[in-house]
Amino acid sequence: MEVARLIEVTRIYKVGNVETRALNGITTVIHEGEFTALVGPSGSGKTTLLQLIGCLDRPTSGKVIVAGHETTHLNHNQRADLRRSTIGFVFQFFALIPTLTAYENVEMPLLLNGKSAAERRKRVMELLEAVGMVNRAHHRPDQLSGGEQQRVAVARALAPYPKIILADEPTANLDTQNGEQVMEIMKKLNRETGTTFIFATHDPRVIKHARRIIALRDGTIIEDQPGESP
Amino acid sequence: MIHYVKLAYRNLGRHRRRSILSGLALALGTALLLFIAAFFEGEMRSAMETTIRLNTGHLQLQDADYDPDKLSVAWEYLIEKPEQVAAQIQTLDAVAVAAPRLIANGIVSAGDEAVGVQIIGIAPESKANDPYRDGLVEGQFLTAEDRDGILIGYPLANSLGLKPGDRLSLLVNTANGSVDEQVFTVRGIFSTGTTAYDKGVVFLSLAKAQVFSGAGDRASLIFILLNDREQAEAVAAAIRTPAYQVKTWRQMNELLVLVNDFSNAYLAVINLIVLGVTATVIVNTLLMSVFERTREIGILAAIGMKRRQIIALFLTEAALLALGGVAFGGALGWALSAYFGEVGFYFGDLGMSAQMLMQDRIYTVLTLEAAINLILTAFVITLLAALYPARMAARMEPVEALRGK
Numbered sequence: 106m107e108v109a110r111l112i113e114v115t116r117i118y119k120v121g122n123v124e125t126r127a128l129n130g131i132t133t134v135i136h137e138g139e140f141t142a143l144v145g146p147s148g149s150g151k152t153t154l155l156q157l158i159g160c161l162d163r164p165t166s167g168k169v170i171v172a173g174h175e176t177t178h179l180n181h182n183q184r185a186d187l188r189r190s191t192i193g194f195v196f197q198f199f200a201l202i203p204t205l206t207a208y209e210n211v212e213m214p215l216l217l218n219g220k221s222a223a224e225r226r227k228r229v230m231e232l233l234e235a236v237g238m239v240n241r242a243h244h245r246p247d248q249l250s251g252g253e254q255q256r257v258a259v260a261r262a263l264a265p266y267p268k269i270i271l272a273d274e275p276t277a278n279l280d281t282q283n284g285e286q287v288m289e290i291m292k293k294l295n296r297e298t299g300t301t302f303i304f305a306t307h308d309p310r311v312i313k314h315a316r317r318i319i320a321l322r323d324g325t326i327i328e329d330q331p332g333e334s335p
Numbered sequence: 336m337i338h339y340v341k342l343a344y345r346n347l348g349r350h351r352r353r354s355i356l357s358g359l360a361l362a363l364g365t366a367l368l369l370f371i372a373a374f375f376e377g378e379m380r381s382a383m384e385t386t387i388r389l390n391t392g393h394l395q396l397q398d399a400d401y402d403p404d405k406l407s408v409a410w411e412y413l414i415e416k417p418e419q420v421a422a423q424i425q426t427l428d429a430v431a432v433a434a435p436r437l438i439a440n441g442i443v444s445a446g447d448e449a450v451g452v453q454i455i456g457i458a459p460e461s462k463a464n465d466p467y468r469d470g471l472v473e474g475q476f477l478t479a480e481d482r483d484g485i486l487i488g489y490p491l492a493n494s495l496g497l498k499p500g501d502r503l504s505l506l507v508n509t510a511n512g513s514v515d516e517q518v519f520t521v522r523g524i525f526s527t528g529t530t531a532y533d534k535g536v537v538f539l540s541l542a543k544a545q546v547f548s549g550a551g552d553r554a555s556l557i558f559i560l561l562n563d564r565e566q567a568e569a570v571a572a573a574i575r576t577p578a579y580q581v582k583t584w585r586q587m588n589e590l591l592v593l594v595n596d597f598s599n600a601y602l603a604v605i606n607l608i609v610l611g612v613t614a615t616v617i618v619n620t621l622l623m624s625v626f627e628r629t630r631e632i633g634i635l636a637a638i639g640m641k642r643r644q645i646i647a648l649f650l651t652e653a654a655l656l657a658l659g660g661v662a663f664g665g666a667l668g669w670a671l672s673a674y675f676g677e678v679g680f681y682f683g684d685l686g687m688s689a690q691m692l693m694q695d696r697i698y699t700v701l702t703l704e705a706a707i708n709l710i711l712t713a714f715v716i717t718l719l720a721a722l723y724p725a726r727m728a729a730r731m732e733p734v735e736a737l738r739g740k
Contacts, residue, residue, distance in 0.1 A: 156734050159637070161636075161637060161733045161734040161737070162732075162733075162734040181641075181642060182641050182642065185636065185639050185640065185641045185642075186639065186641075188636075188637060188638070188639045189638065189639020189640075190639070193638075194634075194637045194638065196634075196737070198630075200630070200634045200637075200737075201634075202342075202631060202634065202635070203349075203631070204342065204345035204346055204348070204349060205342070205345070213635075213638060214638045214639060216338055217638065217639050217640055217644070218639075261638070265639075
């Protein structure tokens with residue numbers, strides 16, 4: 106079953122009179138349960154592609170269909186609704202809310218989804234356990250290491266049972282050990298929950314975890330092949 | 336909602352000093368608003384009460400042809416048998432006191448100094464004269480039988496170098512249009528706390544004033560104080576006859592009512608300026624917060640926070656800031672007003688006209704209505720001001736915001 110379909114997607118950024126073609130006629134399909142790496146050098150369009158699938162941005166032309174919704178014409182609030190219910194994000198910078206504890210950060214999407222206190226508590230503890238952060242639940246981001254923050258970010262992304270997790274260079278700011286740990290956690294959660302993971306990276310140590318690799322260059326897919334990971 | 340409050344509270348705590356300073360600015364603004372309102376209220380109440388108590392009363396019954404600007408004691412302008420008329424008016428339930436007064440123009444001289452004054456003949460025993468009796472500084476008050484004594488104000492006594500027992504010469508414009516002069520003994524010196532009034536009037540017993548000015552047994556007016564000044568119109572209608580005109584305190588104090596209205600407009604402008612400055616501080620604080628938290632706003636949007644929820648978050652921060660600032664400012668304003676309500680401000684002789692008398696010391700009066708209105712206004716203005724940065728945060732495109740710092 107497909108969770109995202111991109112049809113002839115082009116994204117052009119305009120800064121003054123200068124046009125930059127970040128994506129150039131991308132067509133691809135992402136299926137449920139995939140663990141897919143978007144690879145390519147800086148400027149190849151990986152982040153832009155993630156942002157379009159994540160409804161954070163709109164294509165200049167083409168169609169982006171996410172969980173059966175054609176997102177191109179959705180308004181600001183409709184896109185927010187779709188993100189809240191369907192998509193989880195893990196960013197390169199450890200994107201936690203600095204004033205909230207690890208527990209509260211994971212709880213935030215559930216609050217936005219109107220879950221009851223009991224439901225929230227159960228889900229947050231379940232996820233913190235899954236990422237090995239139960240004993241750090243009441244620490245704020247500035248009291249956590251980079252690896253710990255990223256594990257909390259993964260837990261938060263998974264909190265509302267999304268169909269897709271989009272991770273933009275999730276290990277770029279982590280050392281090898283922490284980066285490996287985060288990838289293992291993502292892989293484990295992918296296997297156990299069936300959630301689709303799409304992550305952008307150019308780190309070969311990360312790419313090896315992917316079961317599908319989409320290679321981009323200059324905004325175009327140049328290769329789409331199965332990965333080495335089982 | 337509780338989660339917004341928690342998040343907003345913690346966000347304010349990120350830059351504790353900045354938040355405290357912003358709250359303090361709002362507190363000072365609110366305190367200033369309350370204090371200014373209390374000052375104006377005290378000033379206007381003092382002016383109105385003093386003018387009524389000393390000069391106009393709540394009602395004045397005059398001969399139909401009497402002109403208070405001329406202060407003529409010609410018989411045709413005066414009330415005949417004023418004691419009887421006053422006694423009749425006094426029988427009305429709404430009337431606290433009614434007393435005849437004869438008013439004439441005169442000149443007081445002592446040594447080489449001469450000062451123009453208003454000579455007021457009073458029924459000394461009447462309660463209408465309590466402000467002078469209670470304000471007696473030296474000597475004694477007049478009696479009805481006193482044919483030689485004169486009561487003068489403290490500033491006049493001071494400028495002429497007079498004390499009780501001293502003699503002064505008084506010149507009066509009489510009923511037949513000529514002048515008469517007699518020597519009087521300073522019986523007492525009074526102070527009402529209103530220099531502008533005290534330096535321009537002298538009191539004689541009514542009987543002496545009538546003889547001295549040639550007014551016979553007549554008086555210029557019946558000075559009436561009511562139990563409730565809002566009954567002035569009703570009582571005026573009850574005692575008005577074709578022979579008499581009755582003027583209410585509103586009619587006699589038109590200038591004061593106008594000044595009061597003007598001061599309200601003036602106060603509104605001051606309030607707007609104070610609130611404008613305060614709102615600018617709040618907007619500035621929240622704008623800095625929005626710019627600093629651009630990426631965080633992007634994250635919140637990415638995890639599905641809607642625009643109205645982002646607005647609500649920033650408005651909650653503003654509301655907490657406003658609540659703290661306004662509460663502290665309200666307490667500070669109340670304390671200041673209470674203190675100066677007891678101690679007062681000494682202004683001295685403000686040199687106002689007889690139509691607008693003020694005490695030399697003004698006491699602040701903070702009414703509950705004014706306090707509630709101003710506190711609510713400060714709170715609402717703060718929230719309205721916060722709408723701009725809140726909307727700015729909400730209108731950020733997530734992808735742009737995520738690129739921010």
